[in-house]
Amino acid sequence: MLKGSCCCGTVQFEVEAAPTMLGTCHCSRCRKVGASTFAFVAREHFHLLEGEGSIATYAPEEGYLYARDFCSKCGSALGEMTGTSQSFPVPANCFDDPLDLTVAFHEFVDEKPAWLPICDDAKQFARHPEQP
Template sequence: MIHGSCCCGAVRFTLAEPPSLMGTCHCTRCRKLGASVFVFAKKAAFTLTQGADDIAVFEPIPPYTYRRSFCRKCGTALGEIGAESETFPIAANCFDDDLAVRNRFHEFVSEKPSWSVICDDAEQFEKHPKLGGAS
């Protein structure tokens, strides 16, 4: 069982199976939301154990389609936890347990500021890699 929570502990969740994929999004939106590294979790493996009322959702402004959740008490970015889709991105920063997955790709590298230096050899994409991006 893999555990995750927000900074203040109001929101807590578990994953019954490890996430299969990790990716990093360098788009301006993810950067401003404070979370660029995501793992993709199966909805069936996800359980929100605490804090449903503490999760706020930033709804997408067209043309963007992503939603982003965060703790309304401490602001921790949570990704799209609790989304309707079969798999959804969870911000890697909110896991308490270590994760075995490693970053597989960088997307929206075209929007990356120069101070953000890529230090792994994962594949880089100018925009979406077409494999379930996080933007």
């Protein structure tokens, strides 16, 4: 069981089974919401313990697939906790317990700013991993 929370602690969650993959997205949207490295969590293993009423959602604009949840008190990005997909991203930096994983891939490398060098050997994709 892994625990996680937002910066102010209002939102608390736990994940029954450790995530099996980490990925870093370099798109401008992830960069601006302040979360780029995500753990992919199965919906059935995810439990929101506290703070549901404090989660706000930024719905995707036309042409984008993914919504972004965040804590309405402290602004922490929370991935897509309130969505309906079977597997969804939770920002790696929301976990309080250590994740025994390293980043498996980088996506949207085409949008990566020059000030953020990639310092590992993980696979890189110009956009989504399906379109290397």
